Amino acid sequence: MNSGRSTEEFTIEKRGVLLIEDPLLNKGTAFTQEERVKHGLLGLLPPHVDTLEEQEERAYEAFCDFHTDIDKHIFLRQLQDENETLFYRLLLEHITEMMPIVYTPVVGLACQRFSHIYRRPRGIFISYPERDSMDAIFENIEHDVDVIVVTDGERILGLGDQGVGGMGIPIGKLSLYTLCGGVDPAKTLPIVLDLGTNNQERLDDPRYIGWRENRIKGAEYDAFIEQFVTAVKKRFPHVLLQWEDFASVDAERIIDKYRDDLCTFNDDIQGTAAVTTGTILAAITAAGGKLVDQNIVMLGAGSAGVGICLQLKQAMIDNGHSEAEARSHFYVIDRDGLLHSGRTDLDPLHQKLAQSPENLKGWDCDVTGTISFADVVRNSKPGVLVGATGQAGAFTEEIIREMAKHTNRPVIFPLSNPTSRAEAIPSDLLKWTDGKAVIATGSPFDPVEYNGVTHYIAQCNNSYIFPAMGLGILASRARRVTDSMFMAAAFALKETSPALKDPAASLLPSLTTIREVGRKIARAVAAAAIEAGVADSITEEEIDQRIEETMWTPEY
Ligand SMILES: O=C([O-])CC(=O)C(=O)O
Ligand SMILES: [Mg+2]
Secondary structure (H helix, E strand, C coil): CEECCCHHHHHCCCCHHHHHCCCCCCCHHHCCHHHHHHCCCCCCCCCCCCCHHHHHHHHHHHHHCCCCHHHHHHHHHHHHHHCHHHHHHHHHHCHHHHHHHHCCCHHHHHHHCHHHHCCCCCCEEEEHHHHHHHHHHHHCCCCCCCEEEEECCCCCCCCCCCHHHHHHHHHHHHHHHHHHHCCCHHHEEEEEEECCCCCHHHHHCCCCCCCCCCCCCHHHHHHHHHHHHHHHHHHCCCCEEEECCCCHHHHHHHHHHHCCCCCEEEHHHHHHHHHHHHHHHHHHHHCCCCHHHCCEEEECCCHHHHHHHHHHHHHHHHCCCCHHHHHCCEEEEECCEECECCCCCCCHHHHCCCECHHHHCCCCCCCCCCCCHHHHHHHHCCCEEEECCCCCCCCCHHHHHHHHHCCCCCEEEECCCCHHHCCCCHHHHHHHCCCCCEEEECCCCCCEEECCEEECCEECCHHHCHHHHHHHHHHHCCCCCCHHHHHHHHHHHHHCCHHHCCCCCCCCCCHHHHHHHHHHHHHHHHHHHHHCCCCCCCCHHHHHHHHHHHCEECCC
């Protein structure tokens, strides 16, 4: 187990105030008397020497003194910038309470208010005017980096374009790499690519700290991304590069272009697809059904919606369905209605999910024009309904009641993020389905009491996948990220579902077990990487040993 950093390792370079100001090395009041003498800290700290536990208790007391979520977020981010060991220890002790504060949903608000709550820099900012200085920017990062999360801030959760404020997301995601996946925080690097913003509110805000121009698009955008990838490969040839919260069209184009070029994946497409596949598999099994028998309606055909359907379709094919048979189970709806092969506006990706006219025979609506969400639910009688639209309230009472007429245990996943964007809230879904709905959401929700039964709502969020994916990739030293690694992650996640043993339990394990769940998924990911030939062959014991060596624990 990799815990803390030995004081000896760093003090050659840092002493005194510089040591206390480095969040990766600082122990604050926990520096021992001997360390205080040795490292030039005498008089710089109050006399009492705390244990990490005592520091954690003091920090928790301070956390509880804040009354708004954004203030709690600011407090935790400041603690992270002061003392990372203490920050992660506090988070691990209070994970259920604090994950929503450092991550979704509160991180969404933190991105919107980034320029107002800004305190000090973390990670790197690459703005369009500095595009020719990327090598120099990377030179300023002196430490080794294992994982980068990068955004261009254009599609932050379901909140749209936040410009440079999008930086909150790579910071939050990398906190989860450490919290849930045990990745050493010293080896992580958040990056925002600031290509401007089209968010007028941000542009008009005198406090805005990004590059105050409209977004660069087209060939210049692609050239910038190419420069960025080249600079990353040059400075950190073995890094894992995660793309996060790009607009769908860019997200898809970028990952298609670079997936075979370095160790990289897009979390919104692949991470979201894997967690949803794993959770839907658990839901269907818990409800006594089989994936291959389900009709699945997906509301939203952005990169997340498409990614989920393509992975589930592949799971059906792996189960013996032909491509055409598998495709006939998916009803994907964009702003112009159902994707079907009669439509002339579909790009090649969306054509992979278009319904054939034969499958729409006998429908009670005109199937040559726009086919609405309500038409689809009434006619296809889905067992599974997933929302990835960013539109609050898109799952209306009428539609949910219609769905519930045709299936015993409707599986309903309003995945949009943050909470304010959810397609429906769990208490309504349970009311409209008379308690029958099997639910998972993108943001966290409290348990719901309905007719004397407590329903635990799983948070079907890619946080169950990407930190574990990172751990598996680091442990296996994988050189590329394959779809088979995501499929392995999805199936490994399914196996951890408490609902497989107890139908009243949540579909996904409690956050308090997230590191254990992460280990299991990481093992499956590492094995799949070896199987795919993108990692050197090692035994299961060696994988386990490497996972333990990689896992960082917040201790001094
Ligand atoms: O960050 C989250 O909670 C999930 C996610 O990737 C997104 O909504 O873009
Ligand atoms: Mg995202």
